[in-house]
Amino acid sequence: MIKFPHITDSANAIFAEEKAHWDFIFLRPLLLVFYFFLRFITFPLQYLIHRKPWGFEARLMDRLMAFGIKYFAKTSAVELFMRHVQIEPLLYRHMLSQKGVERQLSGTKLNGIYGDFNVDSLATMVRHNLTVGHDLLSYEIVELFDKKVFLENLAYIRTIKPENHEDLSKEILEENRQHSFQLLGPTSLVILIVTIITLVGDLKTTITALNSFGSDSIMLWCMKHIYAENYSVQCDLDFFMQEGTNRGHYNSSAFFSNPSEYLYYHIVFDEVIYEILRTQPTKPSEL
Numbered sequence: 001m002i003k004f005p006h007i008t009d010s011a012n013a014i015f016a017e018e019k020a021h022w023d024f025i026f027l028r029p030l031l032l033v034f035y036f037f038l039r040f041i042t043f044p045l046q047y048l049i050h051r052k053p054w055g056f057e058a059r060l061m062d063r064l065m066a067f068g069i070k071y072f073a074k075t076s077a078v079e080l081f082m083r084h085v086q087i088e089p090l091l092y093r094h095m096l097s098q099k100g101v102e103r104q105l106s107g108t109k110l111n112g113i114y115g116d117f118n119v120d121s122l123a124t125m126v127r128h129n130l131t132v133g134h135d136l137l138s139y140e141i142v143e144l145f146d147k148k149v150f151l152e153n154l155a156y157i158r159t160i161k162p163e164n165h166e167d168l169s170k171e172i173l174e175e176n177r178q179h180s181f182q183l184l185g186p187t188s189l190v191i192l193i194v195t196i197i198t199l200v201g202d203l204k205t206t207i208t209a210l211n212s213f214g215s216d217s218i219m220l221w222c223m224k225h226i227y228a229e230n231y232s233v234q235c236d237l238d239f240f241m242q243e244g245t246n247r248g249h250y251n252s253s254a255f256f257s258n259p260s261e262y263l264y265y266h267i268v269f270d271e272v273i274y275e276i277l278r279t280q281p282t283k284p285s286e287l
Helices: 009-018 022-049 057-071 075-095 122-127 130-144 147-152 172-179 186-200 203-210 214-226 231-240 259-279
Strands: none
Touching (some): 009 075, 009 259, 057 130, 122 172
16 A cells, blocks of 8 residues: 555545545546536536525535435545544634633534534534535634734644544434445545535635635644744645645636645645644654
């Protein structure tokens, strides 16, 4: 099994396993070709007749995704997806931490950096618009993040860890285990999610979702500062700096977006920095 040294062991195992699965070999190429042509049909139509939401888009997106998760997705793929939904806001909270300041959780379900990210069921996912709420987190951190405040609290941030995502409910996995035919791995699942957003969403929602990489630039910058003295971690972080991951510019063309980048650059990136923050010392002397 090929193991990429800069990503987590769990991600390596998932990707190695899925390469031998039928959906990765036969379905993934078809989905990619379909999505390529879908963009050039839907975006002009959205521009002409569906620029803003009509009101049903967010709920329909999550209903379709919940159906796919319940009956078709492999449990390992759903677990990766659920971890991402919960890890991302925990990472943002961590980078916004200030010494002596205790942030109050809003209790808003599946929305907002300080919301409640216990995923009790697929019905909860649909009822609280998980997909749109998750995409908006990337823009919320851009609005809330303050470079000066972060640097003033850098020493404090180095002494703490992000909250443990294992403390959050993932009951959605049990529904998947009971009902799913275990057909779709993480790559196929992510491509289907991007396809559903493109097909169902209005132009504004679609572009917002497909261009939500600004937060990754902030997270990478923060990590480079937190681990400035740990050269081993710096080496791993350098693998996430390619321009193709959309950190060389702030806006990408939705016409040329690649569904795979959401999995291999965005989701895996969050997995990597979360594990680093939870397990790695900030200074070489602590090694």
